[in-house]
Amino acid sequence: xxxxxxxxxxxxxxxxxxxxxxxxxxxxxxxxxxxxxxxxxxxxxxxxxxxxxxxxxxxxxxxxxxxxxxxxxxxxxxxxxxxxxxxxxxxxxxxxxxxxxxxxxxxxxxxxxxxxxxxxxxxxxxxxxxxxxxxxxxxxxxxxxxxxxxxxxxxxxxxxxxxxxxxxxxxxxxxxxxxxxxxxxx
Numbered sequence: 354x355x356x357x358x359x360x361x362x363x364x365x366x367x368x369x370x371x372x373x374x375x376x377x378x379x380x381x382x383x384x385x386x387x388x389x390x391x392x393x394x395x396x397x398x399x400x401x402x403x404x405x406x407x408x409x410x411x412x413x414x415x416x417x418x419x420x421x422x423x424x425x426x427x428x429x430x431x432x433x434x435x436x437x438x439x440x441x442x443x444x445x446x447x448x449x450x451x452x453x454x455x456x457x458x459x460x461x462x463x464x465x466x467x468x469x470x471x472x473x474x475x476x477x478x479x480x481x482x483x484x485x486x487x488x489x490x491x492x493x494x495x496x497x498x499x500x501x502x503x504x505x506x507x508x509x510x511x512x513x514x515x516x517x518x519x520x521x522x523x524x525x526x527x528x529x530x531x532x533x534x535x536x537x538x539x
Contacts, residue, residue, distance in 0.1 A: 363388045399434075406431050414445050419512065425454045438462040 356364065363384040370377055377385075410431050413424035428442060438446075443462060449455035 360388055360391070403431075403434055403436070406434060407436065410436075410442075414441060417445055418449065421449055421452060421455070425449070425452070425458060428458055432458070432461065 363381075366377075366381055367385045367388070370381075406427065410424070410427045413420045413427055417424060424445065428436075428438070428446075432438070443459070446455050446459040446462065450459060
C-alpha cells in the first residue's frame with residue numbers, strides 16, 4: 354500500500370497526536386477520518402482480491418497437472434500478496450517438483466513456514482516472565498512431515514482444444530464447366 358504526500362502528512366499528524374495528546378482542529382480530525390475510511394476501503398479491496406485469487410488458485414490446483422503453468426503463476430502472485438502456502442499447495446508443488454518453476458516456488462515456500470511459528474517477544478517494561486523453577490517450559494511441537502501426494506492420479510482436465518476441436522475448412526468446390534474454356538480434342 355502506498356501513500357501520497359497529503360496522506361503521509363495526515364498520518365504523521367495523527368501519529369503525533371497519538372503520542373503527544375493535544376487538541377486537534379476540526380479539519381485535522383476530518384482529515385484523519387477520511388484517511389481511516391480510505392485505509393478501510395483499501396483493506397476491503399485487498400481482501401476481495403485475495404479471496405478471488407485464492408479461489409482461482411484452488412481451481413487451478415484441482416485441475417493439475419494440466420494447468421501447471423497457470424497454477425504456478427497464480428501461486429507466485431498469491432505468495433506476493435501474503436498468502437501462506439497450505440498443505441494442498443505444498444503437496445501440489447511436491448508433485449510438480451520436476452518443473453524448475455515449481456521447484457523454485459517450493460524452495461520459496463519452505464522458509465515461509467517456520468516464520469509463522471516464531472514467537473513474539475515483549476518490549477521492555479512489559480510483563481516479566483515467571484521465574485518459577487517448578488514450571489517447565491511447554492514442549493516445542495514436532496515438525497509435521499509434508500502430506501504425501503494422493504495415491505491415485507486424478508483424471509486430467511481436458512484442454513479447450515480437446516473439447517472443441519478445430520473444424521477443418523470444407524474443400525473448395527470444383528469449378529463449374531464453362532463452355533468457353535473447353536479444349537477440343539483432335
